[in-house]
Amino acid sequence: MKLAFAALSDVGRIRKDNQDSGYAGPWLIAICDGVGGAARGDIASATAIGQIKRLDIRPPEGTSEDDLMSLVANALHRAHDRIGELVEVDPNLNGTSTTATIGLFDGSRFAIGHVGDSRAYLLRGGLLHQLSKDHTFVQSLVDDGRITEEEARVHPHKNLILNALDGVRDLDPDLSVMDLEIGDRLLFCSDGVNGFLTDPRIADILGTSTPSYATVELLRASLEAGSTDNVTCLVADVVEDDAPAPTMPMTVGAAAEMRRKPSLTSKFRGHRMGDTGELEPIDSEIPEGAVDSDPAEREQARYALLAPTRQTWVRRVLALLLIVGLFWTAVAGAYSWTQTRYFVKGGGDGYVTIYRGINANVLGLQLYDAYETSTLKVSDLSSTGQATVDKGVDKGSLTNAETWVHQLASQFGAAQ
Structure with a gap:
């Protein structure tokens, strides 16, 4: 068997940046939701996906369940360590972290690794099963029977995560292995989906049409339900090995954004934010000795070419820099607009x-x-x-x- 997959991510209606990252491939499904705000959770999630996606290779035949879980755990630890390295290089990233929920398929078994509050679901026979358990403060309250699932959705501390990839704390992911069947459908999503859609609603949408259609409808329904977060969905069907299915992996969210070329604005940031300098006023007085006192000769000299002074080249360079700066400003504005289309x-x-x-x-x-x-x-x-x-x-x-x-x-x- 193999996976027929689709992935979709949207910044949502409230957030300025997309801190979700997702990856879907023939053998691997992974979702990361960055945490950190000013500490750039988008960098954490994109970095994690960059490390985890290397796992998208079919495990060799005969790989044991323990070895499958080890492959998944090692990928999570590599991502965890890489984030720690970035924080060491740039202290401004201190405090950044990301959730991670990943699934590795070997053709029959599915190994899952999970930290944080992103989720993995299985739809089988019309019934929705949650495969992951949130590592959050409110989930611990639910487990203790102190609040209900519905109360957890609106709890003021629902986003308090107890376990994540941050490169600092010891990493202890949940690991498991399960058998998959033809017709199973998997959903990996950020809490911008499950935080605003009930399980019955998710099951209803997930049971429709193709994986591509399901991702679009889940995203649309989440936004219409009032999602205040980034929304990312990855849907994969378990199909026969010879069934038509995409082979080109899909990367979405911050991990896809990071592959873009650097913004043109970086090329003239100093010009826009610093002092451009003002050109010195051109002296309209006629240099002493340029003409005699005859009014006609004085008028002719006013419009005649004068010998360049020592500062003329400086003025020309400043004028040229100003023109170049204005040009790049216009180019950057046009480029930024195209990236919204x-x-x-x-x-x-x-x-x-x-x-x-x-x-x-x-x-x-x-x-x-x-x-x-x-x-x-x-x-x-x-x-x-x-x-x-x-x-x-x-x-x-x-x-x-x-x-x-x-x-x-x-x-x-x-x-x-």
Whole structure:
């Protein structure tokens, strides 16, 4: 057996930054939710995913359950140690940490490693099973019978996490192994989902259509339910080994953002925030001795070229720097705007792909890059669908683009 997967992440309606990171591949599903605020939880989650995703290789045949759990535990410890190294290099990151819930599939068994309050679920036969247990203060109150599950959702300390990857404290992840069956569906999500959707609601959405559709609907439902956090969903179906399934891994959230090119604003931060300097005023007086006292000659000399002074080159350099600074400011503004736009087009690998940016090239510079690759092949579309995708369609927001891809599959996928 193998996994047919989809992943989706959104910053949400309240947060300024996405501190969630997710990874879905043929053998590995992983979700991390950064903690730390000013201490950059996005860096923690992205760093953890960068280490954990190396585990996305099918374990050798004959690997024991203990060895499977060791592979998962070692990946978590590598991520934990790497975050500690970053904090040592940059003290400003002190206090950062991330949750981590990961699952490694070997074709029949699924090994799970978990720290924090991100969650793993299994939908089997229409019934939803929670595979992970929150490492939070409110969960300890629930376990002690002091509050109910419903009360935990609105508890003022519901986000107090007792176990996370931070590179400082001793790491003690929950580890387990279970057998999977054809037809099982897995959900790994951040608390922006389960903190606002009840289990019955999650099960209802999770039981519909394809993994890609389920991720879109879970995200949409979480936002409509009033989610105040980042929202990240990873859904994977257990399918036959020869069944059609995506093979290209998907990275979403902060881990995907970190792969972007550095912002152009960094190239002129000193110019924007520092003193630009003012050009010295040009002296309108005629230098002594330039002309005699004849008024006609004096007027002619006023508009004649004068010999350059020693400061002329400085003025020219300052003027040039000012022009360059203004140019880069305009370029950075335009670039930042393009990063809020998304369009759908056929990718080079033959799959319908969501791109971030604008569908254009300027002076040979590509103004977009691939953001998400769907499981929908361009060749599977009708001629109308193929023509539409080949041209590229601007959808504005990421949510609109993902919704349109789903609609495209429903509208054109069957007709030829």
